[in-house]
Amino acid sequence: xxxxxxxxxxxxxxxxxxxxxxxxxxxxxxxxxxxxxxxxxxxxxxxxxxxxxxxxxxxxxxxxxxxxxxxxxxxxxxxxxxxxxxxxxxxxxxxxxxxxxxxxxxxxxxxxxxxxxxxxxxxxxxxxxxxxxxxxxxxxxxxxxxxxxxxxxxxxxxxxxxxxxxxxxxxxxxxxxxxxxxxxxxxxxxxxxxxxxxxxxxxxxxxxxxxxxxxxxxxxxxxxxxxxxxxxxxxxxxxxxxxxxxxxxxxxxxxxxxxxxxxxxxxxxxxxxxxxxxxxxxxxxxxxxxxxxxxxxxxxxxxxxxxxxxxxxxxxxxxxxxxxxxxxxxxxxxxxxxxxxxxxxxxxxxxx
Numbered sequence: 001x002x003x004x005x006x007x008x009x010x011x012x013x014x015x016x017x018x019x020x021x022x023x024x025x026x027x028x029x030x031x032x033x034x035x036x037x038x039x040x041x042x043x044x045x046x047x048x049x050x051x052x053x054x055x056x057x058x059x060x061x062x063x064x065x066x067x068x069x070x071x072x073x074x075x076x077x078x079x080x081x082x083x084x085x086x087x088x089x090x091x092x093x094x095x096x097x098x099x100x101x102x103x104x105x106x107x108x109x110x111x112x113x114x115x116x117x118x119x120x121x122x123x124x125x126x127x128x129x130x131x132x133x134x135x136x137x138x139x140x141x142x143x144x145x146x147x148x149x150x151x152x153x154x155x156x157x158x159x160x161x162x163x164x165x166x167x168x169x170x171x172x173x174x175x176x177x178x179x180x181x182x183x184x185x186x187x188x189x190x191x192x193x194x195x196x197x198x199x200x201x202x203x204x205x206x207x208x209x210x211x212x213x214x215x216x217x218x219x220x221x222x223x224x225x226x227x228x229x230x231x232x233x234x235x236x237x238x239x240x241x242x243x244x245x246x247x248x249x250x251x252x253x254x255x256x257x258x259x260x261x262x263x264x265x266x267x268x269x270x271x272x273x274x275x276x277x278x279x280x281x282x283x284x285x286x287x288x289x290x291x292x293x294x295x296x297x298x299x300x301x302x303x304x305x306x307x308x309x310x311x312x313x314x315x316x317x318x319x320x321x322x323x324x325x326x327x328x329x330x331x332x333x334x335x336x337x338x339x340x341x342x343x344x345x346x347x348x349x350x351x352x
Contacts, residue, residue: 038112043115046117060185093289106288125260130187245268
């Protein structure tokens with residue numbers, strides 16, 4: 001009897017292993033479809049070696065992104081604060097979580113995340129990869145207000161998710177790490193590169209004289225001087241991905257990057273957001289204080305607030321800003337709106 005038992009135990013362990021680890025199966029690779037306008041101008045997309053893009057992983061990530069199962073009470077999903085029709089942001093200054101409590105920062109839009117080449121996410125750069133960024137909202141007490149042990153248990157007991165994880169990652173044993181990997185795979189597919197200005201750059205459309213004047217104001221150091229923080233036509237991301245104090249306040253309730261680094265010289269610094277899709281992403285700034293693009297332009301023109309850490313790129317601080325005329329403001333706004341991509345917010349691949 002003892003010998004027979006010894007044979008049975010290893011066999012049962014082997015079979016248990018087979019049920020959770022797929023040996024003769026591989027997920028289907030699905031590399032990112034890189035737009036032409038991106039291919040010649042910037043470095044390749046950042047794809048972790050341990051999380052390659054696959055058909056099954058992207059599908060799982062999309063399902064998770066829109067599923068309210070990630071929240072403690074099943075009432076909110078990632079998409080609740082990152083809605084496709086708003087270029088994956090919210091339409092309120094800050095967003096409320098499952099308990100009706102509002103946060104202190106504006107929900108950042110999601111697109112072209114694979115080209116965030118310094119791999120620092122959030123307004124203050126706290127998340128050091130897209131996978132890590134997906135971890136925090138689940139346990140944030142004013143967002144999804146859950147905990148990962150409970151989330152994993154709910155997913156594991158779900159009638160569909162274990163099989164979807166097996167298809168995506170060759171195991172039906174669900175973990176936090178695999179969950180965030182799947183979400184990151186879907187988020188990397190959220191690519192926006194079909195604005196009017198993109199078409200102009202490719203020789204497929206013409207800008208109006210007003211839009212061209214706005215581009216000139218954007219690029220001129222003696223006018224808008226916007227390109228230092230937000231890039232130029234050679235940078236289709238339209239951000240430098242760096243952190244700046246752009247003169248919003250003379251003192252700070254939210255220290256931004258300074259809270260992360262502990263360096264007082266970083267107080268009031270926040271990541272420069274992309275200028276893409278501004279037509280869909282109002283309100284603006286890290287706290288959503290500006291409801292319109294006109295208010296944003298007015299801020300840089302005559303509303304700058306001096307402080308010890310204000311960025312040297314904020315010109316004419318003694319005058320409150322760059323002092324654009326009414327016509328120059330209108331031209332700059334016209335150009336900025338040409339960076340919006342209606343096909344992005346209507347892409348069926350990105351809808352629930």
